Amino acid sequence: MIDIHTYMLALGIGNISFAVLMVAYIRDTEPSPGLRFWTCARLVAGTTQLLAFARPQLGLPVLALVEPVGWFIGWALEVAAFCTFFEVRNWKRYAIPIAGLALLAAACIVPLETTSYGELVGLVACVFALSTISTAFVLLSPRLKNPTLLQRIIGLNNGVFGVAIASWAVGAFLRGELNMTEADGHQMAGYISGYMLMIVNGFGFLLMSKQRNDAVMKRLATLDDLTGLLNRRAFLARANEARLLALRLRKPITLLMIDIDHFKQLNDRFGHASGDEALVLFARAAGGALREHDILGRMGGEEFALAMPGTDLEGALQAAERLRQATMAICLPSCGNGYEMTVSIGVVVIEANEDLPAALARADRALYQAKRNGRNRVELGEAVRRVA
Structure with missing residues (x-):
């Protein structure tokens, strides 16, 4: 032994x-x-x-x-x-x-x-x-x-x-x-x-x-390294999974495209550190204004996307307004009182036979319509064009 x-x-x-x-x-x-x-x-x-x-x-x-x-x-x-x-x-x-x-x-x-x-x-x-x-x-x-x-x-x-x-x-x-x-x-x-x-x-x-x-x-x-939100690739994957699940369950799902207004001017006037601060604070405010199962991601720069499973058009518009109000309440310490943060938002309901890229394109068009109409507002996207 x-x-x-x-x-x-x-x-x-x-x-x-x-x-x-x-x-x-x-x-x-x-x-x-x-x-x-x-x-x-x-x-x-x-x-x-x-x-x-x-x-x-x-x-x-x-x-x-x-x-x-x-x-x-x-x-x-x-x-x-x-x-x-x-x-x-x-x-x-x-x-x-x-x-x-x-x-x-x-x-x-x-x-x-x-x-x-x-x-x-x-x-x-x-x-x-x-x-x-x-x-x-x-x-x-x-x-x-x-x-x-x-x-x-x-x-x-x-x-x-x-x-x-x-x-x-x-x-x-x-x-x-x-x-x-x-x-x-x-x-x-x-x-x-x-x-x-x-x-x-x-x-x-x-x-x-x-x-x-x-x-x-x-x-x-x-995850996006700066804000901690989903990055573009992960958002698209999660949002498409939610779309397919909503289709099987016959539940509504809405999509929002969000853009921080005058973000380039913020960077030019106060510096990129202030721009980064704005992105972080917006992500934090959005997290507080949304539900836990809502899917929020940073698509790039100052542009964000939000998928809301189980939410109809009326609920999505209410959520978009809450998000707009929460953004206006953000205070950027590095900018003092020289900058008021606002967002423009485009909202669409994903149709039953519509793929995610098509819905994103409609929401993006609604977003730019909100910018053309003066910014700091929510615009409803156009309906899906159906071929007779």
């Missing part, structure tokens, strides 16, 4: 291998928050485990103190990785003092002359349990925003293993059964569980980092 020395060698090689993989991952992609901490944690843990393997052969007493210090540093880096990755506030206020006290305790309870190898392994097991329980607490915290199934699985895995290894270590200390020269069935189960935990945590953190990067890329592909 495997002994503790061989087990430490396997863990050390495994953790250092994970660290090498993560270094390669960081070089080829934008590193997620906490990934550098996690890489350092794997490197420190792997090095410490190799020292634990080599200490009986080297016969250097100083390693009896170096090893627990390495374990505590690795634990602190691992907790820091999770806290940084999930943006836990004020984690340094608690983690740093706890890590400092743990290091001090290690220096006090691991005297160089009297500590047996079994007692050292028991101490390491306690640190290992503390590490896994801490990360489980972060992953399973109810304050975590939009947790994924992967995060919950890793958190549950860490929590169960942390409690199990802590129970074994404390019980072994109390019973004086920390003889590590031979491994019984319980120790073998612990070894296998520990190695599996290393694999799950190693690949799990990489997968969580990839999930984070994929979410960022998806956001960049679908």
Whole structure:
């Protein structure tokens, strides 16, 4: 059966291998928050485990103190990785003092002359349990925003293993059964569980980092970077899906084209920073004036489009008027009282057999009619011309 020395060698090689993989991952992609901490944690843990393997052969007493210090540093880096990755506030206020006290305790309870190898392994097991329980607490915290199934699985895995290894270590200390020269069935189960935990945590953190990067890329592909609204491509896709659903359900759907009036003059007079501010504030005001399931997107420049599923012409005109009034109430701090923000809006009802581009063209014509009629107004689009 495997002994503790061989087990430490396997863990050390495994953790250092994970660290090498993560270094390669960081070089080829934008590193997620906490990934550098996690890489350092794997490197420190792997090095410490190799020292634990080599200490009986080297016969250097100083390693009896170096090893627990390495374990505590690795634990602190691992907790820091999770806290940084999930943006836990004020984690340094608690983690740093706890890590400092743990290091001090290690220096006090691991005297160089009297500590047996079994007692050292028991101490390491306690640190290992503390590490896994801490990360489980972060992953399973109810304050975590939009947790994924992967995060919950890793958190549950860490929590169960942390409690199990802590129970074994404390019980072994109390019973004086920390003889590590031979491994019984319980120790073998612990070894296998520990190695599996290393694999799950190693690949799990990489997968969580990839999930984070994929979410960022998806956001960049679908949302306008300035306003946070749907970009043109995403709006067209979402609006067409809503049109097809409305057609199947035989429900009305209306389409609005919206343009901020005199936007070029705003940029020329007050600068592009003020123009960007106007776009952001308009998006915020529009979000407050519309329903949650309404589809609003930025088509480009100062032009926006709005699809309103389940809304007839009367409801769309009322919504357009609310939006016009909300825009007039916007105050641009960078412009003082020198600019009043207004919008022109074109409104159409998407007909049953009309495709989205045709409806957008009708709404766009209504929008320009509103501009020709003086701006800061809502115009109804012309009806679909039917061939007799």
